[in-house]
Structure formats: C-alpha cells, structure tokens
Amino acid sequence: MARSDSRYREAFNRMLDRCAVLSVGAPLPPEAALGAEIGVSRTVVRRCLARLTEAGVIAWDGRQKHVLRHPAAADRIALGGVSADRDQLEQRFLDWILRFDVPPDTPLSVAELARNFEVAQHELKEFLAGLSRFGLVARRPQGGWMLRGFTKDFAVELSDFRLVLELDAVAKLVEAAPDHPVWPRLAALREAHHALAGRIETEFHAFSKLDEAFHDAVNSVVRNRFVTEFQKVISLIFHYHYMWDKTHEKQRNAAAIAEHLAIIDALEARDAPRAAEAARQHLRTSKSTLLSSLRHHDLG
Amino acid sequence: MARSDSRYREAFNRMLDRCAVLSVGAPLPPEAALGAEIGVSRTVVRRCLARLTEAGVIAWDGRQKHVLRHPAAADRIALGGVSADRDQLEQRFLDWILRFDVPPDTPLSVAELARNFEVAQHELKEFLAGLSRFGLVARRPQGGWMLRGFTKDFAVELSDFRLVLELDAVAKLVEAAPDHPVWPRLAALREAHHALAGRIETEFHAFSKLDEAFHDAVNSVVRNRFVTEFQKVISLIFHYHYMWDKTHEKQRNAAAIAEHLAIIDALEARDAPRAAEAARQHLRTSKSTLLSSLRHHDLG
DNA sequence: TCAACGGTTTTAAATAATTTAGGACAAGAA
DNA sequence: TTCTTGTCCTAAATTATTTAAAACCGTTGA
Numbered sequence: 001m002a003r004s005d006s007r008y009r010e011a012f013n014r015m016l017d018r019c020a021v022l023s024v025g026a027p028l029p030p031e032a033a034l035g036a037e038i039g040v041s042r043t044v045v046r047r048c049l050a051r052l053t054e055a056g057v058i059a060w061d062g063r064q065k066h067v068l069r070h071p072a073a074a075d076r077i078a079l080g081g082v083s084a085d086r087d088q089l090e091q092r093f094l095d096w097i098l099r100f101d102v103p104p105d106t107p108l109s110v111a112e113l114a115r116n117f118e119v120a121q122h123e124l125k126e127f128l129a130g131l132s133r134f135g136l137v138a139r140r141p142q143g144g145w146m147l148r149g150f151t152k153d154f155a156v157e158l159s160d161f162r163l164v165l166e167l168d169a170v171a172k173l174v175e176a177a178p179d180h181p182v183w184p185r186l187a188a189l190r191e192a193h194h195a196l197a198g199r200i201e202t203e204f205h206a207f208s209k210l211d212e213a214f215h216d217a218v219n220s221v222v223r224n225r226f227v228t229e230f231q232k233v234i235s236l237i238f239h240y241h242y243m244w245d246k247t248h249e250k251q252r253n254a255a256a257i258a259e260h261l262a263i264i265d266a267l268e269a270r271d272a273p274r275a276a277e278a279a280r281q282h283l284r285t286s287k288s289t290l291l292s293s294l295r296h297h298d299l300g
Numbered sequence: 301m302a303r304s305d306s307r308y309r310e311a312f313n314r315m316l317d318r319c320a321v322l323s324v325g326a327p328l329p330p331e332a333a334l335g336a337e338i339g340v341s342r343t344v345v346r347r348c349l350a351r352l353t354e355a356g357v358i359a360w361d362g363r364q365k366h367v368l369r370h371p372a373a374a375d376r377i378a379l380g381g382v383s384a385d386r387d388q389l390e391q392r393f394l395d396w397i398l399r400f401d402v403p404p405d406t407p408l409s410v411a412e413l414a415r416n417f418e419v420a421q422h423e424l425k426e427f428l429a430g431l432s433r434f435g436l437v438a439r440r441p442q443g444g445w446m447l448r449g450f451t452k453d454f455a456v457e458l459s460d461f462r463l464v465l466e467l468d469a470v471a472k473l474v475e476a477a478p479d480h481p482v483w484p485r486l487a488a489l490r491e492a493h494h495a496l497a498g499r500i501e502t503e504f505h506a507f508s509k510l511d512e513a514f515h516d517a518v519n520s521v522v523r524n525r526f527v528t529e530f531q532k533v534i535s536l537i538f539h540y541h542y543m544w545d546k547t548h549e550k551q552r553n554a555a556a557i558a559e560h561l562a563i564i565d566a567l568e569a570r571d572a573p574r575a576a577e578a579a580r581q582h583l584r585t586s587k588s589t590l591l592s593s594l595r596h597h598d599l600g
Numbered sequence: 601t602c603a604a605c606g607g608t609t610t611t612a613a614a615t616a617a618t619t620t621a622g623g624a625c626a627a628g629a630a
Numbered sequence: 631t632t633c634t635t636g637t638c639c640t641a642a643a644t645t646a647t648t649t650a651a652a653a654c655c656g657t658t659g660a
Contacts, residue, residue, distance in 0.1 A: 003614040003649055030605055041651045042606085063605065063658075111641050120615070121642090122422070126429035133433045135525035142622080143642055157524045168464045224457045225435040226530070304644075305620065330634055341622045342635090363629075363634065411612050420644070421613090442651080443613055 009079045011040045012048045016071040019057055027066045028058065089127055091236070092117055097147065098240040104149030108137065134233055150237070155294055159287035162234050163280070165227055169219045170263070170279045174272045176221055183268075185217045190264050193257050200254050207253040212239055214260050238286065241293050252289060259285060309379045311340045312348045316371040319357055328358065328365045389427055391536070392417055397447065398540040404449030408437065434533055450537070455594055459587035462534050463580070465527055469519045470563070470579045474572045476521055483568075485517045490564050497557050500550065507553035508542040514560050538586065541593045552589060559585060 015038065019028070028034065028049075035045045053060040057071050096102070096116075108128070114121040128145050131137045135154070140146045148154065176182055189210075196206060212235055219231050259282040266275035315338065319328075328334065335345045353360040357371050396402070396416075408428070414421040428445050431437045435454070440446045448454070476482055489510075496506060512535055519531050559582040566575035 003616080003647085005649060007650070032605075043650055043652085046606090047649090062607090109641065122425075122615075125422075125426060129426040129429040130433045133430045133529055135529065144622095154525075157526060161524055161526045164464060164468045224461055225454075226457060226461045229433055229435065230526070307621070332634075343621055343623085346635090347620090362636090409612065422644075444651095 006079055007040065008044050008047055009077050011038050011044050012051060013076050013079070014038050015045075015048045015052065016057070016075055019052070019067055019071050022067050024067050024069060027064075030063075089117060089119060089123070090232075093127065093131075094233075094236050094240070097149070098237070102147055102149065104147060104151045104154075106147045106149065107140065108145040108147055110145065134230075136233075150294060152291065152294060155290050156287075158234065158237065159283065159290060161230070162238075163283045163287075165222075165230065165234075166215070166218065166279055166283060167276055169222045169227075170267070170275050171272060173218060173221045173267055174270050174275055180221070182217060182221050185220070186264055186267060189214055189217060190261065193261055193264075197254070197257050200250065200257070204250040204253045207256065208239055211256065211260075218263075238290065241290050247292075252285075256282070256285065306379055307340065308344050308347055309377050311338050311344050312351060313376050313379070314338050315345075315348045315352065316357070316375055319352070319367055319371050322367050324367050324369060326367050328367070330363075389417060389419060389423070390532075393427065393431075394533075394536050394540070397449070398537070402447055402449065404447060404451045406447045406449065407440065408445040408447050410445065434530075436533075450594060452591065452594060455590050456587075458534065458537065459583065459590060461530070462538075463583045463587075465522075465530065465534075466515070466518065466579055466583060467576055469522045469527075470567070470575050471572060473518060473521045473567055474570050474575055480521070482517060482521050485520070486564055486567060489514055489517060490561065493557050493561055493564075497554065500554050500557070504550045504553045507556065508539060511542060511556065511560075512539055518563075538590065541590050547592075552585075556582070556585065 015034070018034070018037070022028070029037070031042050031045045031049070035042045038045070049058070049060055049065065052058045055071075055075055056068055057075060058065055059068050093113075110121055110124055110128070114124045117124065128137050132139065132145075136148055137145050138148050173182065192210060192213075196203065196210060215235060216231075219227065222228075259278065262278040263275060263282060266278050315334070318334070318337070322328070329337070331342050331345045331349070335342045338345070349358070349360055349365065352358045355371075355375055356368055357375060358365055359368050393413075410421055410424055410428070414424045417424065428437050432439065432445075436448060437445050438448050473482065492510060492513075496503065496510060515535060516531075519527065522528075559578065563575060563578040563582060566578050
C-alpha cells in the first residue's frame with residue numbers, strides 16, 4: 001500500500017548495536033544526536049525508541065531514557081532483501097540488450113523488465129529516462145518505452161562521437177606535464193601489451209579488458225563530467241562487441257595491439273600529429289569492427 | 301484515484317465528428333477501423349460506442365451499428381486542461397534555474413516544482429533523471445533531488461566540451477560539399493550580422509538570438525544524435541547567460557559579431573586552420589563571458 | 601535566562617493500488 | 631474461410647497512502 005519501512009528497520013538494528021555498547025542504566029544521547037549518528041531523521045529515531053521501550057530494552061520518559069538490559073539477538077528485526085544499487089542496473093541492462101541481441105524498435109515493458117531485474121518499476125523508469133538522453137531508448141507516443149537500439153546509424157554516430165572525444169584526449173595528453181600520473185600508466189600498459197603480444201596465440205581473449213584499460217587511461221587526462229558520462233556508455237558497448245564478433249578475433253586483436261603501441265609511442269614522443277593519426281587509424285579499425293559485427297547480427 | 305481518461309474524452313469527441321458526416325441510418329465501420337482512424341485502441345472505441353449508444357446517437361447491437369440522429373453540441377464532453385508538452389518543461393525548468401539564479405546544492409522539491417510547473421510529479425521526476433546524465437542535478441542519499449547547479453567547474457567543463465564539439469563541426473563544415481544547404485544559411489547569417497552591426501548602437505540586445513542561430517547553423521553539418529542532444533542544453537545555457545550579464549553588453553556583442561564574421565570568412569574560404577583558430581578565439585571569449593557572469597552572481 | 605531538547609505538525613518522497621488503455625485470442629457471423 | 635466482435639489479460643499512468651524529513655514551538659534544566 002505504501003513505501004517500505006526498511007529505513008526504519010535498518011535504523012532500529014543499528015540502534016540496538018548502539019545500546020549494546022552502553023552499560024545497563026546508562027543514559028542515551030538526545031534524539032537529534034542519535035539521528036545524526038545513524039544518519040536518519042528524528043522521526044525514525046523516535047519510532048525506534050518507541051519500539052525499544054516496548055521491547056523493554058530501554059526506559060523512555062521524555063528526556064529520561066536509559067538502558068534497562070542489553071539487547072538480545074531476538075530483538076533484531078529482519079530486513080527485506082537488499083535492493084541492488086543503481087550502477088549495477090545500468091550494467092545489467094546494457095548486458096541484457098547486447099547479450100540477448102534485442103533488436104531495434106523493440107517495445108520495452110517496464111513491468112517485465114522491473115520484474116526480471118528485480119528493481120522497483122519507478123527506478124527502472126528513471127533509468128530509462130536517463131538513457132533516453134543518449135538516444136538509446138525513446139518514449140512511444142502511446143506511452144511506454146521503445147528500444148531504439150544498436151542500429152547501423154547508432155553505431156556510426158557513436159563511433160564518430162568517440163573519435164571526436166578521443167582525439168581531444170590525445171591532444172591533451174601530448175600536452176600533459178611530465179609528472180602527470182598518466183605516464184606511468186601508459187608505460188605499464190605498454191609492457192602489458194608486449195606481454196600479451198607474446199601470448200597472443202592462446203590468450204587473445206584477454207585483449208578486451210586491455211583495450212578498455214588503454215582507452216580509459218587515455219581519457220583519464222580529460223577531467224570533464226560530460227566526457228566521463230559518455231565514456232561509460234561507449235566503453236561498455238565496444239567492450240561487448242569485442243566479445244561478440246569471433247571472426248578473425250586473433251588477427252584483429254593482434255593488429256589492435258600494434259595500433260595501441262603505435263599510439264603510445266607517438267604519445268611518449270610528444271608527437272601530436274603522429275599520435276592523432278595513430279588514434280584516428282585505430283578508431284577507424286574499431287568502427288569497422290563494430291559495424292561488421294552488426295552486419296553479422298543482421299544476417300544471423 | 302487513477303489515471304485520467306482524457307484519451308477517451310478526446311476520442312469520443314472525434315467520434316462525434318465522425319458520426320456528423322454520416323447520414324442518419326448509415327452503418328459505422330468496424331471497431332478496429334475506427335480505432336485506426338482515430339488513432340486509439342479498440343478498448344477506447346468500444347467505450348465511446350457505448351456512450352454514443354447511451355446518448356441515443358447510434359444504435360449498437362453486435363455488428364449492427366448505425367446512426368440514429370446527428371450529434372448535437374451538447375453531446376460533446378469537456379476535456380480537462382491541456383497538459384504542457386515535454387519539450388516545454390525543459391525550457392521552463394532551465395529558465396527557472398537561470399532566471400531566479402538558484403544556487404548550487406539547492407535541494408529540489410519534486411512536489412513543489414511539479415506544482416509550479418503544473419505537471420505531474422512523475423513527469424518531473426523523469427525529467428530530472430534525464431538531466432542527471434548531464435550532471436546538472438543529482439540524487440541525494442536520503443532521497444529527493446539536488447541541483448548541482450552552475451558552478452564554476454560546471455561552466456568550465458561545459459565550455460570545454462562545447463569547444464571540442466564545435467571545432468569538430470567547423471572541421472566538417474570546411475569539407476562540406478559546395479551544394480550543402482549550410483552555405484546559403486551562412487551567407488544569410490553574414491548579411492544579418494552586417495545588418496546588426498550597423499544598428500548595434502540601439503539594437504544590441506538582438507544579438508543573443510543571432511548568436512544562437514549562428515551556432516545552430518555551424519552545428520547543423522554534424523548529424524549526430526549525441527551532439528544534437530548536447531547542443532540543446534549548451535545553447536540554452538549560453539543563451540540565458542548572454543541575456544544576464546549586462547556589463548559592457550554592447551561592446552561584447554559588437555566584438556562577437558566581428559568574431560562570427562571572421563569564422564564565416566574562413567569557412568567560405570575553406571581555410572581549415574584559420575577557421576579553427578577563429579572559432580577557438582570566439583569560444584574563448586564566450587567562456588570568459590560565461591565565467592565572469594557567474595562571478596557577478598557569486599558576489600551579488 | 602537561554603540554549604538545548606522533545607512534542608507536535610506540516611510537508612514531501614516513495615511506493616502500492618487502482619483505473620484506463622492496449623493487445624491477444626477465441627468464437628461466431630457473413 | 632475471413633473478417634469482426636466478445637472476452638480476457640497485461641501493462642502503463644496516476645492517485646492514495648504510508649513513511650520520512652524537517653520546521654516550529656513550548657518546556658526544562660543548567
């Protein structure tokens with residue numbers, strides 16, 4: 001009928017813990033102090049105090065409140081299932097779209113999705129509203145939501161946008177101070193790339209993670225909330241598509257490693273034009289890989 | 301108690317119109333056909349038919365349904381106030397923040413905002429969820445929303461991001477085909493700029509709109525949903541700040557006109573480096589204007 | 601005397617319940 | 631057989647209700 005009282009339940013248990021460390025007969029701090037301590041409003045504190053009184057753990061009369069006995073395990077109240085946090089929803093949602101290859105223009109049922117992901121409907125709606133800013137989903141005129149999906153257009157525009165952002169990052173990186181923390185990161189990445197190149201015959205699957213780490217490092221020099229927000233989506237999408245398209249995976253990954261190393265070389269040489277050109281080349285490859293993986297999906 | 305039936309009300313009135321053009325005794329099309337015609341589901345159609353029968357406008361028995369009399373004006377049902385559309389909400393919300401200079405870290409009351417803007421609470425929540433992707437608002441841990449607001453950091457990051465997008469647009473524009481529709485637009489804008497420059501003593505306020513039109517034209521060559529989405533927010537924010545900061549407005553606008561013309565010159569000459577440099581110069585000015593307007597607000 | 605604390609009330613946010621709309625399926629008429 | 635309607639089920643929109651937060655005010659005790 002109404003909202004859950006999990007906030008109260010959790011607060012009550014924490015209040016029990018609070019009483020456990022006090023000796024019998026000791027006074028409790030004022031309501032406001034307890035609220036601040038537990039991170040909850042006075043209203044909740046008072047509800048908890050009332051229950052503690054009822055359970056005989058404390059005596060409470062106005063300002064006089066002191067511990068009567070130490071709380072037992074039986075005094076605790078069970079709290080409902082832990083709700084999954086917000087960030088995970090994003091991961092799981094994109095995972096669902098990409099892994100099950102949901103086609104574009106699919107109507108999305110908020111009710112069904114909320115059930116599957118085990119989140120409240122309004123949370124999912126909020127999430128979709130956020131995604132709609134990226135053009136990944138849209139509202140339908142009759143109501144409800146629709147997946148605009150990973151069409152060819154989407155992939156092209158995403159890749160183009162990524163190119164713009166990443167070229168900017170590369171340009172900034174070349175100008176970065178010598179003591180910038182990105183340089184050790186790049187050096188470590190260079191080693192990791194060389195190491196993987198040596199084991200490419202057997203471990204080419206490990207490249208996907210390395211790719212993510214590389215682009216993350218490059219973009220780390222750009223301190224911009226808009227860029228950061230986009231990178232999250234971009235990296236997820238490219239990450240999954242890497243895992244998908246199994247055609248010539250070994251060759252592709254070997255080539256990508258070489259491209260990454262070329263970028264690192266140019267960056268460490270502080271050669272802006274060469275770095276830009278290397279990045280452009282790599283993203284061109286990336287884009288065509290993304291597009292070809294979409295074509296495979298269209299056909300199959 | 302439940303959702304509004306405005307969809308049904310509107311459909312009913314349109315159904316009346318539909319009957320009015322039929323002669324008395326004529327049969328009505330099947331339910332599905334009516335639904336398609338009016339753009340509504342069969343459920344609604346059947347509700348309307350039931351009411352029409354009750355009102356004696358039609359006779360309805362299974363497949364037999366025909367007009368009994370022409371509908372009168374009294375048959376219509378009044379429909380509730382027209383709900384404002386979604387796009388306007390965005391405008392009005394940003395308008396509110398900027399015009400009333402809501403400080404950063406203000407808690408936003410969904411209930412109050414919904415009242416003021418005369419929209420349903422959940423619509424506003426959806427909207428806020430969308431904005432949170434741009435980092436303009438954020439959820440508070442205890443629940444509710446908070447305006448992160450136009451801090452200095454926000455302005456800097458926004459300007460930087462704008463620079464990245466716009467330099468890309470300029471680069472693309474230089475490469476645009478000679479018959480691209482952007483060229484006539486730029487030519488018209490050049491005239492408009494010259495015209496305003498002549499009247500700058502008295503009509504410098506008109507520049508804000510011209511600025512918007514100029515940047516819109518430049519960005520029109522980039523066909524990218526992500527860029528488009530951002531431009532909407534960017535142009536709104538810069539637009540309002542132009543209107544605010546009244547210090548040296550005339551000189552600033554005159555200077556900006558010159559900067560715009562320099563960009564147009566370089567673009568029409570297809571001189572990529574010069575165009576980029578001119579754009580960079582203009583956006584630098586823009587950024588410092590935005591920042592100084594924020595400083596004024598901090599002090600006052 | 602005043603500052604801190606608690607009682608009370610007002611208001612908002614979260615969420616379940618309720619109502620309307622959409623769509624699927626089956627049965628029946630043409 | 632095919633189109634149409636009757637019926638039912640599910641989902642989305644929207645309100646109502648419950649919980650939480652916060653403001654206000656009186657009172658107590660140092």
